[in-house]
Amino acid sequence: MQIKLPKKALVTGAAGFLGSHLCRRLLDDGYEVTAVDNLFTGTRRNIYPLLENRRFQFVLHDITLPFWGQFDEIYNLACPASPFHYQHNPVETIKTSVLGIINMLELALKTKAKILQASTSEVYGDPLVHPQTETYWGNVNTIGIRSCYDEGKRCAETLMADFRREWGVDARIVRIFNTYGPNMHPKDGRVISNFIMQALHNEDITLFGDGLQTRSFQYCDDLIEAMRRYMDKPRAEIDAFFSTRRLGVPVINTGNPGEYTIKQLAEATLKLIPESKSRLVYLPLPADDPKRRKPDIALATELLGWAPKVPLAEGLEKTIGYFRGL
Ligand code: NAD
Ligand code: UDP
Secondary structure (H helix, E strand, O other): OOOOOOOEEEEEOOOOHHHHHHHHHHHHOOOEEEEEEOOOOOOHHHOHHHHHOOOEEEEEOOOOOOOOOOOOEEEEOOOOOOHHHHOOOHHHHHHHHHHHHHHHHHHHHHHOOEEEEEEEHHHHEOOOOOOEOOOOOOEOOOOOOOHHHHHHHHHHHHHHHHHHHHHOOOEEEEEEOOEEOOOOOOOOOOHHHHHHHHHHOOOOEEEEOOOOOEEEOEEHHHHHHHHHHHHHOOHHHHHHHHHOOOOOOOEEEEOOOOEEEHHHHHHHHHHHOOOOOOOEEEEOOOOOOOOOOOEOOHHHHHHHOOOOOOOHHHHHHHHHHHHHOO
């Protein structure tokens, strides 16, 4: 009788918000999961429930240093994602993106693993094209306060493309638009966690600028579904699909195309927390804050038969429930 061994996945940034959801999903899908994190913005709390599973192991490790192991799939999520955190130590942020992906790509090359890079809508910067398609090259400041994140992620995409072209690594890029849900850090600094925590504690809701800048908010489960479908696609199908497109390299947007002003988001949050006594206050807009953002998801829909399912009000309600329970 032949024993079927579980597939092995490496997840970096596993103790973070998205990493912890991905680890859970991979375990549910039967994988053996090695979770790596340096706990910069992540927390052990996110992965405590997973430690009971014999197919899960956690390794405290910084991905700017090499990591060794035999894996079928590598998911590179390590990187602080909130402007508040990535600007706290910008040099460390860019090192995590650039040295981190080099280490992960070398591991993928040596072990013939598939690798997925968690890229970002920030590669489009303050976009001049709306909604943003994967063929748009972006409008990014190289020397601003967001550049450590944006340019680090852009360089990581370049490395993914070059390892693929030069050495045939099965490298797949996903550009994630603002994603939210349970397991976000309550002091993460991103807009949804800020607004919910402020509303729950009757503190002022801090709108930056006039609050008329827009974002598109994707619930975490929708993103994880897209990532899993993308990685499950056989290489031949991925190659055939992208070779007929100008992109050449596998890169897809994932996000929820519903577009809201930040003021609308504040109002929607307060509506779901009716007991809150918070009021809206306006603070200066941080430098280089993108004015509009909305994903074009036609490519992901065609390739994966995927579209986000969770509307904003439903996702906010689940997230508020999580923060109430902390
Ligand atoms: P997060 O901050 O909750 O998670 C990031 C994790 O990476 C944390 O656990 C942190 O401790 C870990 N980490 C940071 N530097 C590391 C290093 N050098 N070595 C090892 N671990 C390190 O953020 P998130 O929202 O879960 O984001 C996960 C990934 O998705 C990030 O790469 C982010 O850029 C990308 N992304 C997220 C969003 C979003 O809206 N959530 C949007 C676009 C892209
Ligand atoms: N923002 C805000 N108040 C906050 C936090 C953020 O008005 O307390 C705004 C921020 O200026 C940006 C948007 O909300 O326009 C989304 O910010 P976030 O930090 O969540 O992510 P970004 O998309 O800017 O990376």
